[in-house]
Amino acid sequence: MNLFNLSLKFNGFPITKAKKHLKTIQNKNDDELKDYIKSKKQDIVAYHLKHNSFYKSFAKNTNPLEWETIPVMTKSDLQQPLVNRLSDGFHSKNIHLNKTSGSSGTPFIFAKDKFSHALTWAIFFDRYNWFNLNLNRAKQARFYGIPLDKKGYYKERFKDRLGNRFRFSVFDLSDIQFEKNIEKFTNTSFDYINGYASVIVQFAKYLKQKNSILNSICPSLKACIVTSEMLFEEDKTLLETQFGIPVINEYGAAELGLIAFQNLKNEWVINSEDLFVEILDEQNNILPYGKEGRIVITSLYNKAHSFIRYDLGDIGILSKKSTIQKPILEKLIGRTNDIVLLPSGKKSAGLTFYYVTKTVIEDSGNVKEFVIQQLKSDTFKIIYISETELSENEKNNVQIAISKYLEPNLNVIFERQEKLDRSNRGKLKQFKSYL
Structure with missing residues (x-):
């Protein structure tokens, strides 16, 4: 058929x-x-x-x-x-x-x-x-x-x-x-x-x-x-x-x-x-x-x-x-993604963050760019550029999504910046692990 x-x-x-x-x-x-x-x-x-x-x-x-x-x-x-x-x-x-x-x-x-x-x-x-x-x-x-x-x-x-x-x-x-x-x-x-x-x-x-x-x-x-x-x-x-x-x-x-x-x-x-x-x-x-x-x-x-x-x-x-x-x-x-390593021992694809960051993608175009950094096994930093700062409700939605797609009890740090660091080729890598 x-x-x-x-x-x-x-x-x-x-x-x-x-x-x-x-x-x-x-x-x-x-x-x-x-x-x-x-x-x-x-x-x-x-x-x-x-x-x-x-x-x-x-x-x-x-x-x-x-x-x-x-x-x-x-x-x-x-x-x-x-x-x-x-x-x-x-x-x-x-x-x-x-x-x-x-x-x-x-x-x-x-x-x-x-x-x-x-x-x-x-x-x-x-x-x-x-x-x-x-x-x-x-x-x-x-x-x-x-x-x-x-x-x-x-x-x-x-x-x-x-x-x-x-x-x-x-x-x-x-x-x-x-x-x-x-x-x-x-x-x-x-x-x-x-x-x-x-x-x-x-x-x-x-x-x-x-x-x-x-x-x-x-x-x-x-x-x-x-x-x-x-x-x-x-x-x-x-x-x-x-x-x-x-x-x-x-x-x-x-x-x-x-x-x-x-x-x-x-x-x-x-x-x-x-x-x-x-x-x-x-x-x-x-x-x-x-x-x-x-x-x-x-x-x-x-x-x-x-x-x-x-x-x-x-x-x-x-x-x-x-x-x-x-x-x-x-x-x-380009287009390389790291593997996410979590406290429970679980591993996930770096592209998992696509499903997480969908929670902050709006048709208004407020969030212009973002990157996610894994600082520790249980700590992630989301660095973003936006016209207005994310509200507490929007940040909470991201936290909920991370718990749903990865696992609970992870720490998320939000940092709004004027400019994001890029590679010497101008490439912006969405996820980077420092583990």
């Missing part, structure tokens, strides 16, 4: 149309593709200059025909009420509404028009097919977080059911939980694993301690797809050894969709069908292939919300082997 396709159609996302459109893009030759990218870049800029008051103000001196006159957009530019950023004719009934993960420490709410969101999923279908994974039928072992509030929890569980996936805990990385994971793999015919790199690596380390290979426990497994965090080469080797299956690096962002996906030749292929990816230096000059710089991305189809020359906050290199048909991401720097 094509349950995933049906769920997308039911929610108004034209997946069949999107898949057909994707094929027309992929069937273009080099010259046609070059003209297509140039045309789509100009078209999306012209559209937002005409129909989006936020972008019209932001890029008032832009000439759509001269790409380098177009200003680079950062996450902080988008931290204002969503209603200010929507294009004419778009509202809550005809958009896909979501929040960024906050993994960069700069969260905001965003929107995508329904065709743009459908095209994002068409690209996911296409890439997964490289490894004979059909999203309508393949059973997914999902290592992602989940909201613990009743409404959010059951919404995600319902989506899991439609998506033919089972969600494993990332909030509890104990040996007891890993034993439960093994039991589930023993009794379920999973086709692939998908989730946070750091959590999956912890599971693989436990399997190594037990001298167990996962695909001998679950022979139906075909692949492991890691996302949301960097995967170091030694960790990839560990996963391939302990799982006995290919390990695939996926690079994406909620607001953009799939950015890059490793192919069967272990090349990290950039999505050039609905995105335009550039590497820029600190002065916003375009760097040639092989040079390291800021990853800046344009969403070529999203008419509801402008993501034009959008600085994602990551650093990377496009390979010198890149072509117009196959741009290749040679290296991605």
